[in-house]
Every structure is written in structure tokens, then in C-alpha cells.
Amino acid sequence: MKRHHTSLPALNQPRISRFLILAIFSIFAVLIATLYPFNFSLPDSKFSWGELVNSFDNNSFFKDQVNNVLLFLPLGFGLTGFLEKRFKLVSQIFTVILICAALSLTVELLQILLPSRAPTPADIFNNTSGGFLGLIGFYILNSRNFKAILQRIETNEASNSTSKIILFFAGYITLAFLVTIPWQATTTLSGWNSDFPLVIGNEATGDRGWEGYISELNITDKAFDQNQVKQVFSQSNESPNLGTVVASYKFTGKAPYRDQTGKQPDLQWYGESTTQNEKGVLLSPNRWLQTAFPVSHLSKSISNSSQFAISTTITSTKKEQTGPARIISLSQDSFRRNFTLGQQESGLVFRVRTPLTGANASDVKLKVPNVFNDLKPHRIVITYSNSLLTIYVDRVANIHTLNLLDLIPKEKRFFYYGLTFIPLGLCLALLTTLAKRKLNFYRWLLPTGILLPSLILEVTLVQESGKSISPKNLFLGILFTAGTMLILKARAGNNHQR
Known part of the structure; x- marks a missing residue:
């Protein structure tokens, strides 16, 4: 009697992750959206470094900035889903940011060779921010994964150490100061082009x-x-x-x-x-x-x-x-x-x-x-x-x-504040979870963590520019920081109730 050997590829071979498919599809979508109709043309003469820098001297309209963020959201989402079980959270964040920034830089450099395209440095920042927001979106929609992260943080040995929590809180405040640096540079004249008549x-x-x-x-x-x-x-x-x-x-x-x-x-x-x-x-x-x-x-x-x-x-x-x-x-x-x-x-x-x-x-x-x-x-x-x-x-x-x-237009102000304070809201969600066991410490850390970043930004801009304090701006920063934190925790809490 002949024995028939049957192979079981469906059981022995891992399936391709749907998140990897989404990431690959997103990369192709980015390339098509940013490089079509692919009418590349090489420069007539040798391309100098000065010409390379000047080729990035183009206007970035607000509509383009929003589109550049939205374009990379699916990529950040797909990459995070693919990396979620392979890397720790910090490594996921670093990898998503690195891949999105590298892809965006590649696209901008290729656009130099496209007569129909105009590369701008702002696109790289907006694309990378879109990828990071896609990462946050992944954990908002996949509350079970975010809840697991919060549980690991809550049971971490650092949660029992007041000194370590204070150290992490100091890092959070340092990050709040760091995000003011791009804002301080928004009104300088360092970007003036020296080739204009x-x-x-x-x-x-x-x-x-x-x-x-x-x-x-x-x-x-x-x-x-x-x-x-x-x-x-x-x-x-x-x-x-x-x-x-x-x-x-x-x-x-x-x-x-x-x-x-x-x-x-x-x-x-x-x-x-x-x-x-x-x-x-x-x-x-x-x-x-x-x-x-x-x-x-x-x-x-x-x-x-x-x-x-x-x-x-x-x-x-x-x-x-x-x-x-x-x-x-x-x-x-x-x-x-x-x-x-x-x-x-x-x-x-x-x-x-x-x-x-x-x-x-x-x-x-x-x-x-x-x-x-x-x-x-x-x-x-x-x-x-x-x-x-x-x-x-x-x-x-x-x-x-x-x-x-x-006089920043309202829609621009909303967009810029979102890019600034949504990442801080994510950090605050992680920090407050770490401090949850220290109830007295938690009670003052939570309101301080919500208020301070917005206050730091507004006071810094007042000192740098001489403008008056804007309660609307303070509220907007608080809204994005607290809103992001509460949404993330609510999603994790809803999953727990189920």
C-alpha cells in the first residue's frame, strides 16, 4: 500500500500579517500620490549642494500640510500593527518615526527631478507626524493592546518608587519644554532665501x-x-x-x-x-x-x-x-x-x-x-x-x-496644537498609569501634567515675542493633552468592562 504524504502549508507557514499588507499598500499609495506622473528628468548640469538646498525653497500651503499628515496615517497604523508583537513600545515608536521620515525624505529628494512637484522641508515633518499619529490611532482602536501596555506599566517595579516616578515626570516636563523650540523658531527670519533680487x-x-x-x-x-x-x-x-x-x-x-x-x-x-x-x-x-x-x-x-x-x-x-x-x-x-x-x-x-x-x-x-x-x-x-x-x-x-x-488662522492653530499636544497626551497617559499606586502623588500629578505643557508653551511665546497671554491658546493645549489621555484610558477601560 502506498502512503500518500500530504503537506500542510496552511498550518506550517505563517500567514502574512494584514497590517504588513496595509503598510506595503500605504507605501505604494504614498509613492503614487507624491510622485505621479513619474516624469523624472535629470538636471542639465552637475547638481550642486546649493542648488539642492534651493530646490527645497517652496511654499507649503495649509491644505497640503493637512494632506501630508493624513497620507501617512495608514502607514503609521499598519507599521504599528505589524510591529506590535515583535517590539516593545519604545522600539515601535522609534521604528515608525524612522521609516516614515526616511520614506518622506526619499520622496522629497525624488521630487527634485519632477518638474510638476515642489519639495518642501515642512512635508518631511508633517509626513512623520502623520505616521506617529497613525501609531496613536492604532492603540486607540485596539484598546486591548493598549490596556496590556498600561497593565505592564502599572505593575512595573518603578510604580512603587516615588523617586523614579518623579524622574519620569521631570522627563515629561523636559519634553514639554522641548516642544516649544519649534514654536520659538516659527517667527525667525533664518529661512530667508539669499538668491532673490x-x-x-x-x-x-x-x-x-x-x-x-x-x-x-x-x-x-x-x-x-x-x-x-x-x-x-x-x-x-x-x-x-x-x-x-x-x-x-x-x-x-x-x-x-x-x-x-x-x-x-x-x-x-x-x-x-x-x-x-x-x-x-x-x-x-x-x-x-x-x-x-x-x-x-x-x-x-x-x-x-x-x-x-x-x-x-x-x-x-x-x-x-x-x-x-x-x-x-x-x-x-x-x-x-x-x-x-x-x-x-x-x-x-x-x-x-x-x-x-x-x-x-x-x-x-x-x-x-x-x-x-x-x-x-x-x-x-x-x-x-x-x-x-x-x-x-x-x-x-x-x-x-x-x-x-x-493672527494664526483658526484651522492652522488647531492643526499645529494637535501635532504639539497629542503626543504629550499619550506620554501623560503612560505616566499617570505608572503613578496610579501612589494616590497622593497621582492627585497632583494629573492636573499638573495637563496644565503645565500648555502654560509652558504660552509663557515661552509671551517672553520671546512680547505677545499677550491667550486663554484660548491655553485651553486648546489643555484640551488636546487631556483629551488624548482620557480617550486612550477610556478605550482601555471599555475593553476591560467587556
Whole structure:
């Protein structure tokens, strides 16, 4: 009798994890969403390091930021599910963050070779944050796994040691201080591009023309206080001696107009040339002034100091101009700038590039209404330091201020606070579980752990920028921290009740 040997592959071979399938599918989805239509093209010449850095100098709109977070959520979820029984929690977090960051960096580098794509550093952060939020989402939806983690923490020998709990709490507070660092950098000027030209009366692309006169322009790499502003207004068109002047142009006679400091390239006519009168030189959509080369020294000086002052005398010839029509612009085109002074309808508009406002600086801007209703010459002084933007029109008393941190759009503020405080809520859930046996310690640790991170961030921003304390911001931070912690614990508790 012949014996038939039957193999049992279904029993002997492990099944492919559905979470691994989700992770692999998510990677392909990311590649398709970020690299399609795959029209790669190599650069004509050897790619330098400077060109590589400049290729990342692109605007990241809020809608893109949200999409970049959502795109990596499934990947973080799938990776966590696959690693959950293979690694400890800390190793899971590190692995998910590393894989998401590496994939995002690879995509951004490949986008340099795609004419239809624009890589940005913010995408790497948002993608990685999306992967981490996917990890948190996994444990929220899989409460049994999170409950097991909480039980292991609760029964850990460290839960019986007050000194160790205090040490972990100190680490939590240290993390709360660390998350303020990116916020402090949101209003610096360190991201200014040094390859932009200085343009007077238009964009370099010639599609945002302004009609009016300009007679002088002075730029320093230090902000002015009110006494210095008074000195500017008291000296008519003369340039006051107010520290380091990095650019000073007088628009008299014929072009080219030379920088009196000798540090910046000449301003030359683009389009039709024109003559000068008592109001200065006449600018229009058909004729504007532009440096033939980037004003690199100016951009680098202001980038290093993260403050500046601009004084100019301008006269609009039309009460209503839109675009905004560019009066003075340190920019590459309509989507990338360091700063722009413009006219929108009859108002004066100023945009400045920071990590918060983005490469186009369009979301947060200061507008001074009705400046050009009279079509008379106006002396304008603009200063910026520590997120505070101030515009003076004709006199010190006519002052308009804007703190960039106070005017973040609501949807952006909600998004940024979520990225900041949801991870802290996860950490607090773990920490309070560790301290559960120390009831007296637990009673003060819980409210302190909820309140302190939000308070630390708000106080730090007040000290750095001079803005006032915002109860709404405090509440938003508390809401995300406490909400995340309570949701995680509730999910674990619900599973226990079943």
C-alpha cells in the first residue's frame, strides 16, 4: 500500500500579517500620490549642494500640510500593527518615526527631478507626524493592546518608587519644554532665501505691477524703536544714522541707481525707462526697477539678525490697485518671497517670510487701510523683531502693529496644537498609569501634567515675542493633552468592562 504524504502549508507557514499588507499598500499609495506622473528628468548640469538646498525653497500651503499628515496615517497604523508583537513600545515608536521620515525624505529628494512637484522641508515633518499619529490611532482602536501596555506599566517595579516616578515626570516636563523650540523658531527670519533680487514696482516675473512714485529706500538689519522712528520722520528724505544700513537707494537722476552702502547691486530699469521728478521715479506695470543680481548680502544680514527696518517715501497714482500690486519686493516670483510691501485696493499691505507664514507669506499679513486715498506722498517705516511687525505712516502716532503669533488662522492653530499636544497626551497617559499606586502623588500629578505643557508653551511665546497671554491658546493645549489621555484610558477601560 502506498502512503500518500500530504503537506500542510496552511498550518506550517505563517500567514502574512494584514497590517504588513496595509503598510506595503500605504507605501505604494504614498509613492503614487507624491510622485505621479513619474516624469523624472535629470538636471542639465552637475547638481550642486546649493542648488539642492534651493530646490527645497517652496511654499507649503495649509491644505497640503493637512494632506501630508493624513497620507501617512495608514502607514503609521499598519507599521504599528505589524510591529506590535515583535517590539516593545519604545522600539515601535522609534521604528515608525524612522521609516516614515526616511520614506518622506526619499520622496522629497525624488521630487527634485519632477518638474510638476515642489519639495518642501515642512512635508518631511508633517509626513512623520502623520505616521506617529497613525501609531496613536492604532492603540486607540485596539484598546486591548493598549490596556496590556498600561497593565505592564502599572505593575512595573518603578510604580512603587516615588523617586523614579518623579524622574519620569521631570522627563515629561523636559519634553514639554522641548516642544516649544519649534514654536520659538516659527517667527525667525533664518529661512530667508539669499538668491532673490530686489524689485521696485513689480514682481520679477512682471505680473504684479504698481503705478506710482518712489523717491528713496533704506533698509537696516536692526529694528527701530520709536525714538529712531522719530529721527527718520524728522530728517525728510535724508538717511538717518541708525545702525547698520544694508541698502540705501536714492532715486534721482538717471538709472542705474546705486546702493550708497556699496553692498548691494544696482537697480536698473526693466521695461520702458522713465524720468525723475520731485516725487521720485514713476513706476508702472510696463516699467519697474530690479537688481540684475540677487541682493545676497542684504538677505543674509537680515536672516542672521532676524530683524529689520525699512523706510521709504512713495506716492500712489491710483486709489485702487490689486494683486497686491508690488511696491517693494524681495522675491523670486508671485509664490516665493522674503518680504513684500504692496497696495491692495487703497490699503497698504506687508508680508514677511517666516516658518509660520511660509514661502509666500500670504496667510498672515498686516494691512493698513486707506493709506492711498489722498494720492499724496507718504513716508513709510516698517520694523520687525521677535514676531512683532510694526508699520508707521507719516508720523509716529500713526502706528499699526501685528504679532504674527496672534493672527494664526483658526484651522492652522488647531492643526499645529494637535501635532504639539497629542503626543504629550499619550506620554501623560503612560505616566499617570505608572503613578496610579501612589494616590497622593497621582492627585497632583494629573492636573499638573495637563496644565503645565500648555502654560509652558504660552509663557515661552509671551517672553520671546512680547505677545499677550491667550486663554484660548491655553485651553486648546489643555484640551488636546487631556483629551488624548482620557480617550486612550477610556478605550482601555471599555475593553476591560467587556
